[in-house]
Amino acid sequence: MGMEKYNEDDNSEYLYGPEILQKLDFNKSPAKFNPPISATKPGEDWMVVRPLQRADYNKGFLQLLSQLTSTGNISRKQFDERFTQMKSSGGYYVTVIEDKRISKIIGAATLTIEQKFIHNCSVRGRLEDVVVNDTYRGKQLGKLIVVTVSLLAEELGCYKMSLDCKDKLIKFYESLGYKLEPGNSNAMNMRFEEPS
Numbered sequence: 001m002g003m004e005k006y007n008e009d010d011n012s013e014y015l016y017g018p019e020i021l022q023k024l025d026f027n028k029s030p031a032k033f034n035p036p037i038s039a040t041k042p043g044e045d046w047m048v049v050r051p052l053q054r055a056d057y058n059k060g061f062l063q064l065l066s067q068l069t070s071t072g073n074i075s076r077k078q079f080d081e082r083f084t085q086m087k088s089s090g091g092y093y094v095t096v097i098e099d100k101r102i103s104k105i106i107g108a109a110t111l112t113i114e115q116k117f118i119h120n121c122s123v124r125g126r127l128e129d130v131v132v133n134d135t136y137r138g139k140q141l142g143k144l145i146v147v148t149v150s151l152l153a154e155e156l157g158c159y160k161m162s163l164d165c166k167d168k169l170i171k172f173y174e175s176l177g178y179k180l181e182p183g184n185s186n187a188m189n190m191r192f193e194e195p196s
């Protein structure tokens with residue numbers, strides 16, 4: 001894939017430049033893939049790992065997210081506006097796996113980049129909204145999408161990458177290089193009413 005021009009009105013417009021995914025070195029990850037797969041070689045010719053596109057509104061991206069949590073009824077306009085905001089603010093690396101045979105998004109994970117003053121004006125990554133379509137689970141796609149965005153965080157210069165998860169997923173994330181740091185592994189939330 002070469003350098004491409006992204007047209008604002010084009011349905012195939014990417015959220016971020018896809019060429020960065022070519023640079024990721026899966027040998028750097030402690031994750032064990034059997035058989036070996038990576039973002040550029042996901043193991044099947046009908047599968048592709050790429051940045052979110054505007055067209056993914058019609059490829060079941062939001063339906064996939066609703067397997068993770070409530071999404072609400074998001075219109076095409078709302079989706080487009082959020083896509084534009086994410087793209088112009090920068091730091092949103094929503095990454096998906098598509099089954100090209102049926103033009104459906106079957107996996108997704110987001111890396112968000114937080115700008116910092118600390119650590120010499122460093123950047124920190126956060127792993128968010130990881131989900132694989134239920135009929136595709138247990139085939140390494142969860143590992144594939146999480147390792148992709150984790151290596152992306154390193155490539156973008158993050159000094160660390162963090163996530164929140166349910167207890168039952170601790171082993172999954174540990175196998176991918178995440179650690180519960182002693183004395184420093186509490187996630188706390190303040191919940192607000194969801195906007196209508």
Ligand SMILES: CC(=O)SCCNC(=O)CCNC(=O)[C@H](O)C(C)(C)COP(=O)(O)OP(=O)(O)OC[C@H]1O[C@@H](n2cnc3c(N)ncnc32)[C@H](O)[C@@H]1OP(=O)(O)O
Pocket residue numbers: 067068127128129130131132133136137138139140141142143144163164165166168169172
């Ligand atoms: C930061 C966050 O976003 S946390 C939220 C994570 N997302 C969810 O919980 C949404 C619902 N769940 C899912 O979409 C999927 O189950 C995922 C994304 C967690 C895993 O996707 P999969 O494609 O099934 O993962 P994959 O096939 O790569 O499995 C990797 C390993 O983790 C294990 N694993 C996967 N899911 C789970 C689970 N729910 N509980 C325990 N172990 C699990 C698998 O057994 C496998 O182990 P192995 O390599 O020893 O065989």
